[in-house]
Amino acid sequence: MSVLHFIKHGVSYISPFTFLKITNEMKQEDCLLDDKLFIVDCRSIEDYTSNHLPGAIHCSEEKFDIFFKMIYEIRHLNPIIIFYCNYSQEYAPIMWKKFRETDRITRTHCDLNFSNI
Numbered sequence: 810m811s812v813l814h815f816i817k818h819g820v821s822y823i824s825p826f827t828f829l830k831i832t833n834e835m836k837q838e839d840c841l842l843d844d845k846l847f848i849v850d851c852r853s854i855e856d857y858t859s860n861h862l863p864g865a866i867h868c869s870e871e872k873f874d875i876f877f878k879m880i881y882e883i884r885h886l887n888p889i890i891i892f893y894c895n896y897s898q899e900y901a902p903i904m905w906k907k908f909r910e911t912d913r914i915t916r917t918h919c920d921l922n923f924s925n926i
Contacts, residue, residue, distance in 0.1 A: 820902045823891070831889060847880065847890045851900035862893070868904065877911050 816822070823831075832846065848865040850857045857867040868876040880888060890908070894900035 820905050828891065831891075845886060845888055847888055849876070849890060849892045849901075849904065851892050851894045851904045856895065865893075870904070870907070873904070873907060873911075877908065881915065 846864075848862055849868045850861045850865045851868060852861075854867060854869065857865075861867070866876075880890065892901040892904045892908070
């Protein structure tokens with residue numbers, strides 16, 4: 810599945826419309842969203858606990874290594890990973906960059922392990 814995105818300050822972004830399109834296409838293809846789509850809430854644990862997108866998982870910088878190892882184990886599925894935060898638009902780009910940097914370090918060939926983040 811190709812993900813439409815735009816680049817801003819070196820970070821890939823998608824619109825809310827694209828987010829809905831991705832989830833709807835995956836439902837129509839009868840994909841298991843739990844295995845293919847990861848919605849990652851990068852806000853504080855307090856904000857996550859009080860309210861988050863359905864199916865989202867929480868990942869802070871402190872838990873990043875555990876999260877990356879989990880995703881790395883299923884890289885062959887080419888998962889779609891969407892990081893989000895609140896209006897500050899600060900935490901998700903930080904996590905995106907950290908994920909991309911870690912991906913570059915761990916790759917074993919010319920291509921990145923994760924193209925859909």
